[in-house]
Amino acid sequence: MPVFIEVKNLTVDFDGLKALKNVNLSINEGEVVGILGKSGSGKTILMHVLRGTESFDNISGEVIYHLSRCDKCGYIERPSKISHKCPVCGEILEAYEADFIKLSLYDPIRKDITKRIAIMLQRTFALYGDERVLVNVINSLNEIGYKGEDAMKKAIYLLEEVNLSHRMMHVARELSGGEKQRVVLARQLVRNPLLLLADEPTGTLDPLTAKLVHDAIIKAVKSYEMSMILTSHWPEVIEKLADKAILLENGVVVQEGDPLEVSAIFMQSASMVRQEKNSLVGEPIIRVRDLAKRYISVDRGVVRAVDKISFDVKEGEIFGLVGLSGAGKTTTSKILMGILPPTSGEVEVRVGDEWVDMTKLGVNNKGRATKYMGFLHQEYGLYTHSSVIDNLTESISLDLPFELGVRKAIITLKAAGFDENKAKAVLSKMTNELSEGERHRIALAQVLIKEPRIVIMDEPTGTMDPITKISVTNSILKAREEIGETFVVVSHDMDFVNEICDRVALMRNGKIIAIGHPEDVLFHLTDEERVEATEEI
Structure with missing residues (x-):
């Protein structure tokens, strides 16, 4: 296939700190290129340069898009369409090169190209949360001129493309993270894109949900004959999805080639010494009894997000809440922190020698405990x-x-x-x-x-590369060992909780199925959960 994008000697400087240093990269039409690198290596900066919608004060080199273009109406196509007829006006498409470093941010041709570049970012869903899924896609179609019945038909087709037609009437904010990402993908496909930039699109998702998103992305790439550039902190994702991979370290391309070989080199640097887990713990510091949280949904009726669960967390313990997306883990953690009120049940936190009722408001009740609690949401x-x-x-x-x-x-x-x-x-x-x-x-x-005396962490390693994950694991263990802090860790990553937690509670459909040592809880996993526990997709 012809070359689609050429990056030559790309350097981006922020106040004397080079985020990218003489990066060279070639991307063919229809090729999937994976980018590996630990946090701060320059992956995201490279993606933003390729996207072409931002200006950088200190940037040099070349970022050349090889295209076919209609000189009469300005229609842009992939390079393999050179000498074909323009689908808009019938003229012949001619070869065209656009260098994003030389072209102004406001150049009309550059704008035409960026309109054909789709992007999926980690964490950023950018959906109309109170609108139905179908309306979210229709809104994107309206922006490019589709109206009425045409927009409706096209939106339904796009949702089928991302395997989400069974959720089209759901309200967007009630979707799981993986479902939201597939709505984002459907909205991006409205552009009929030439290139998809996927920057850690599944970083905060459990592996099983991530696989569904990956499958939808690859299906779309093939269906739309797109090129794709994918970053991920999971080497297995790059191995499975990419045709070619590069390894970035401190803004420099240090390796390029077969995804398996590049992944192996990346993982060599993850062989760090792990701190030993010290499981000496004290008396209970959190008590939960018959805790329930119910919601009323227009589409689904009564939703039992948390369904009469009971457990204790001991002082100095690292306690895990695990399960697939939608199991009730995050809702439970927010109730523990006092962010959400329970529908029923008891939640108590010990402050000194006294127990504080977290279901009661006021500085002498919930407020007395929350000032000693820290919460890190995903x-x-x-x-x-x-x-x-x-x-x-x-x-x-x-x-x-x-x-x-x-x-x-x-x-x-x-x-x-x-x-x-x-x-x-x-x-x-x-x-x-x-x-x-x-x-x-x-x-x-x-x-x-x-x-804080108690730290509640929702997916603390959700977007981290393996090296950073080890650092975070060690920092949590060190904090517990040196100052006796108590951690409640919400995670879908069974490898991580097995490494760090003293005990875990497995949640499924709002209920606790098993509590105990992480290895013991593995025996209670369903096939779906076992995929999550044994694979890092």
Whole structure:
């Protein structure tokens, strides 16, 4: 197949720090290229440069799109269509090259090209949450001129393309993460894209759900004859989906070639020493009895998100809540933290020697306990227009002298997985300048810097590469060993919870099926859950 994109000597500089350094890459028409690299390696910056909708102050090199284009009406097509008739006006399509480094951001030809580039980002669903799935897709079609019955028919077809026709009448906010990503894909296919940029599209999903999304993506790539560039922190994803892979380290392409070979090299750097798990724990610090949470849904009636569960968490314990997407894990964690009220049941947290009822409002009830609790949700939020040091101090009202605040911030960032030099370097950075993995670790540090006694973490390794995952595992174990913090970890990653948790509770359809040592709980898994527990898709 002809060459579609050529990247030559691409360098992107942020205040003297080169995020990309002389990157060279060739992408053929219809080819799937996988990008591996740990957080901060430059994967996301490369994707944004290829997308072409942002300007960069210090950028050099070439990013050339090889296309066919109609000189009469401006229609853009893939390079294999050179000399074919334009489907819009009937003229002959001619060879055309567009360099995104030279073309202005406002150049009409560049805009025509970017309209044919689809993108899927981790965490960012960008859906109309209160609208039905079908309406979400119709809205995208309306934006490009489809109206009435034509828009309806096309939307139904696109939802069939992503295997989601059985959810078209559901309200978008009530979908699982994997279903939301497939709606995003359907909305992107409206563009009839030439290229799909998939930046960690399944980073926060359990492996079984991720496989469904991957299958939908690959089906769309083949159906629409797209090229695709895919980043993932799971080497297995690159191995299975990519035709070619590259390995980025500190903005440099250090390896290119067969996905299996590139993946093996990447995993060699993940062979780090893991901290030993110390399971000495105290008396219960959280008590849950007959906890239930029900919702009323227009489409599904009564939804039992949590269905009369009971368990204890001991002081100093790392306790896991595991299960597939929609099992009730995240809802339970929000009730523990006091973010959601239960429908019925009891939740108590011990403060000193006294038990606090988390179902009762007030500074002497729930408020007394929550000030000693930290919560890191998988959809974490940072102050994107504030520096890292501000996020860790002023933005959370941590009143310390500046020098002490900086030192404490560095110590906390190290606990969250940064080395000391990197911790010092990121303090002055704006959070939107950092990679997704770096922002995740900063969000973790933002929780830890407040010195909570209980930390509840929702999918703490959801978007992390294997090396960063080990760092986070070690930081949690170290925090528990040195200061006796208690952790409740919500995760679909059984390898992770087996590595870090003393006990886990397996949830299924809102109920707890089994509680015990992670290895013992494995025996209670269904076939679907066993796929999740034994494979990293």
